Amino acid sequence: SQQGEEDPQALSIQEGENATMNCSYKTSINNLQWYRQNSGRGLVHLILIRSNEREKHSGRLRVTLDTSKKSSSLLITASRAADTASYFCATFQGGSEKLVFGKGTKLTVNP
Amino acid sequence: DAGVIQSPRHEVTEMGQEVTLRCKPISGHNSLFWYRQTMMRGLELLIYFNNNVPIDDSGMPEDRFSAKMPNASFSTLKIQPSEPRDSAVYFCASSLQAGVSYEQYFGPGTRLTVT
Numbered sequence: 128s129q130q131g132e133e134d135p136q137a138l139s140i141q142e143g144e145n146a147t148m149n150c151s152y153k154t155s156i157n158n159l160q161w162y163r164q165n166s167g168r169g170l171v172h173l174i175l176i177r178s179n180e181r182e183k184h185s186g187r188l189r190v191t192l193d194t195s196k197k198s199s200s201l202l203i204t205a206s207r208a209a210d211t212a213s214y215f216c217a218t219f220q221g222g223s224e225k226l227v228f229g230k231g232t233k234l235t236v237n238p
Numbered sequence: 239d240a241g242v243i244q245s246p247r248h249e250v251t252e253m254g255q256e257v258t259l260r261c262k263p264i265s266g267h268n269s270l271f272w273y274r275q276t277m278m279r280g281l282e283l284l285i286y287f288n289n290n291v292p293i294d295d296s297g298m299p300e301d302r303f304s305a306k307m308p309n310a311s312f313s314t315l316k317i318q319p320s321e322p323r324d325s326a327v328y329f330c331a332s333s334l335q336a337g338v339s340y341e342q343y344f345g346p347g348t349r350l351t352v353t
Contacts, residue, residue, distance in 0.1 A: 169331075169345050169347050171344070223294075225283055228281040230280040
């Protein structure tokens with residue numbers, strides 16, 4: 128079953144613009160993770176935000192978490208063509224060790 | 239470190255044939271995960287191991303699928319007999335431990351096509 132749902136399903140922007148992707152989840156979480164998948168490749172971990180954190184930064188990435196709304200957002204600032212990829216949020220279901228991924232947002236950054 | 243290694247990268251087989259996918263996790267990682275990715279269902283966890291022991295195989299679609307981890311550096315996912323609906327990209331991932339604090343490292347995947 129799916130825990131995270133990303134929104135939008137697809138996003139197309141120009142290089143230099145900011146990209147915002149959202150994720151909603153259903154059950155309580157200990158943390159939420161974001162992964163990137165380039166076409167034809169495996170997923171790459173980007174950032175982990177814990178349930179007691181509201182915001183986290185890593186380079187051009189900014190992640191927010193609102194546990195009251197069960198939602199998270201990933202902001203990529205000053206996007207580059209190389210950021211073109213699918214982005215997935217992932218959470219653990221309840222207290223299990225199983226990481227459950229959403230269906231992802233496909234981001235296209237046009238040069 | 240070479241990262242998670244999967245082989246083959248591409249596999250094309252006929253319905254009814256046996257398919258074996260292979261994975262070498264990152265050295266020192268104690269947990270290994272097998273996922274399947276399709277357009278319709280997204281990324282699904284099939285099975286995971288802790289210290290070579292299968293912990294949860296509830297995601298394995300049916301008895302045609304089996305997975306083994308004979309030692310800390312090798313795992314296989316076998317489909318026998320294969321069917322066209324098994325066509326997907328299969329990913330292996332590893333982490334230091336299973337659990338909520340650990341990120342997973344994914345291999346490049348095996349694209350399986352069953353005709």
